[in-house]
Amino acid sequence: MQSKFSHYAARVIGLGRKGCDVVEALGRATVFLAQSAVGVPSREGWSLWLRQMHFVGVLSLAIVLVSGLFIGMVLALQGYTILVDFGAEQALGQMVALSLLRELAPVVAALLFAGRAGSALTAEIGLMKATEQLTSMEMIGVDPLRRVVAPRLWAGFVALPILTVGFSVVGIWGGYLVGVEWLGVFEGSYWSNMQASVSFIDDIGNGMIKSVVFALVVTWIAVFQGYDLVPTSEGISRATTRTVVYSSLAVLGLDFVLTAVMFGGL
Amino acid sequence: MKRSKTMEFGVGLFMLAGIVGLVFLGLRVSGLTLSAPSDTFRLEANFANIGGLKPRARVTMAGVTVGRVEAIELDTEWYDARVTLSLNSELEGQLSQDTTAAILTAGLLGEQYIGLSVGGAPEMLQEGDVIRDTQSALVLEELIQQFVSNMVSN
Amino acid sequence: MFDNISKTLFFKLPALSRFILTRFGIEMKVNQHMTDVPFIQVEDIHFSRGDNDIFRGVSMIIPRGKVTAIMGPSGTGKTTLLKLIGGQLTPDRGRILIDGQDVHRLSRKALFALRKRMGMLFQSGALFSDLDVFENVAFPLRVHTDLPDTMIRDLVLLKLQAVGLRGARHLTPAELSGGMARRVALARAVALDPELILYDEPFVGQDPISMGVLVQLIKRLNQALSLTSVVVSHDIKETLSIADYLYLIADGQVVAHGSPSTLEVNQDPRVSQFMHGEPDGPVPFHYPAETLYRDILGHDLAIKAG
């Protein structure tokens, strides 16, 4: 009896410890974000940012654009087979554009970004930590939060919204290729129905807000996981996995919340 | 730290592509026009029932889009719908006072829009005037109800 | 002839680079204090990692302008001590004063300002892997000074010359051997001509020639710039030849301290065991564990018994 009770007590204690760990990690992450995101932009900082833009932005462009193209094409194909039953295939453009702008472009681009750039950020910062590069930078009197983390954070913030725009544009073009060029939807109605139903503020604007929020969350998770990991090769591989898992879940969960607020009439 | 020119160029192109993409989305996809808002004028029209008409729906004349629905609200004096239309300013002073406005449907299940047709009166509609002669939306359920009750009474 | 020039250059090197730095208005605090005022005071430090008590009351005084060596068996916490001095770790109890400032009570900003005055050579080298050798050495100069590029180039080449790697300036850290990486790290640590340099095992992985050069270099740096050096090393002969003062730590405590000559004749068995490298003695070679007999045979015995 006694031992059973103490067994459950130990479980509760374990749960409590885990809860404390989570809260503590969240606190550390918040302080970390605050310390690294605020910094005086300098010439040096600018060139570091540029370098990171190249890594997280330009080098992610190919995978994002190719995915966008295919998703747009699939959307058009699927949408056409449904709409044609109602004789409403003219609405194809509007369907492709709205699905992309409101949901698919921000979410899928963020997921791809987490896999392509986020994991690389974690691994890179983690390796710098494991090889004591961050500590030696501190000993030289340079704050690694400013020097290493901040440029990566800001590059991520800026790059993902741009990638999202690219995703939407290419996706709409892919829908055009399949819908108009292949399936024979009238070109005029593809564009004019789209223009009639897409609102710049409500659809494009809200999509961009989503994408900015996702950019913040994904980059934040990625650099924090890199900075906070256990500096061993196993620690790095675990943190890289965590980056992808946490940021995917965060993106999908936040997407629901944002959609409910933006389009759900709440 | 050395900055390589090709990297700078790449990032510059990347950001430029983002801006161009956003402009494309604005102009081509959402149909924003760069023309100033003074290029339109407003008319109002009251409808007994607007059906599924939505703000930003098209306003056409002879099938040509000439404007958009700007706002829809309930007129608490008559308890019908007051629809504000914004039309190309070229048409200001060109539409006769007995112009009619009808809510039409594109196809059987398509979106609803407003069709205008001009009359022959000598006086013309000006900014802020009200179109008197309107024809409400065709509501499918009402039609079916009428049809069924006709069948029964026959 | 050429050999001669490079030799003079080498011996004048620290003075030369300080001359250049001061010419360009870089503030160099030449300490006019008397050398007997301690630069670092370690006062009764307690530090533990988990259940592992690494320090139980360590006190040290590191004099200004001298080479102080810290020696001790592997795993006693010499690296940990340097990290405590550098402010990367915080002691559980006790305090560390550098030039009168309590390292662990400084604001982040003041701590970074203090660190500009120190250089640290890491046991692993810790070169920045995204920069080549030249840029690694140039890094402290670029971030802390506004020197023109040509001047930075000259300074960096002088530092690299001092460690014999001027020709390797275009290599990346991945292309260096362990010993070369450590020498580049040394050049980086002294790039700003700091007032205090912490060397964590500078001689590991060096051939006899570069070892001799490094010993000379540390000595020269110390004499020419009257900077304070703390050397952690296992190489007794080399360390004794440059150290002015020696601390021997083991078991989380300072076992002995004194000048090299006094320590060499110290009768304490722990000291003489370490100083003469004898395997058997009171200082354990092994990390604390059960006896080998129990560890290896105990398992079999348990199986047999079961």
Ligand SMILES: Nc1ncnc2c1ncn2[C@@H]1O[C@H](COP(=O)(O)OP(=O)(O)OP(=O)(O)O)[C@@H](O)[C@H]1O
């Ligand atoms: N990150 C860490 N986490 C937990 N324990 C650690 C960590 N780093 C070091 N230790 C422990 O601290 C003790 C001292 O380590 P330290 O690296 O300071 O030894 P050292 O004296 O420098 O040894 P060596 O001469 O081999 O370099 C060791 O027992 C080690 O197990």
Ligand SMILES: [Mg+2]
């Ligand atoms: Mg060590």
